[in-house]
Amino acid sequence: AQKVTQAQTEISVVEKEDVTLDCVYETRDTTYYLFWYKQPPSGELVFLIRRNSFDEQNEISGRYSWNFQKSTSSFNFTITASQVVDSAVYFCALQVSSNTGKLIFGQGTTLQVKP
């Protein structure tokens, strides 16, 4: 069975603080993909990053960085120097290559960045 757990339901920080959103996944497949999506109040799911199971390199994109560790089945997301515009719900998702592309989402973490 495949599962994604985002243990943090809500996080509140003050602008310019760093914040890490946790994601733990479960799958028996050896080939899979991990994603992070951002959902602002408007409702659209905005793609942030895609990682395949064979690429454990960490990635940095501006203020965003991702830490993928297969040993702990985690794919954590860090926002450095958070801004009010980062306030949104963030979803971690798993896609296994053996199925038809279904994204298995975690329950989401609501991030509130206060000025």
Next chain:
Amino acid sequence: DAMVIQNPRYQVTQFGKPVTLSCSQTLNHNVMYWYQQKSSQAPKLLFHYYDKDFNNEADTPDNFQSRRPNTSFCFLDIRSPGLGDAAMYLCATSRKDRVLDTQYFGPGTRLTVL
């Protein structure tokens, strides 16, 4: 800009009155998905089309149907909406050749059932 478009953005219907939601894409992707997202929950896949092949999720109610008349358009039909069908409906598209590519989402249609 290539994109995924959903119309309408907000839809109000009455209990039991059929409703159709629309999704179009200019990405030329061969896979189109419909997800249902209820308040404070994660999106849940209802079904998807891989080219013209329709794939239903096992737990999708029969009340939900879909049509894909061409590559660019996909419709979600709710035959007899109940109060429990009030949700955000998200359309997504992706490209599948040898591997599945990233899913890109439209802005969603928020459905209210009175």
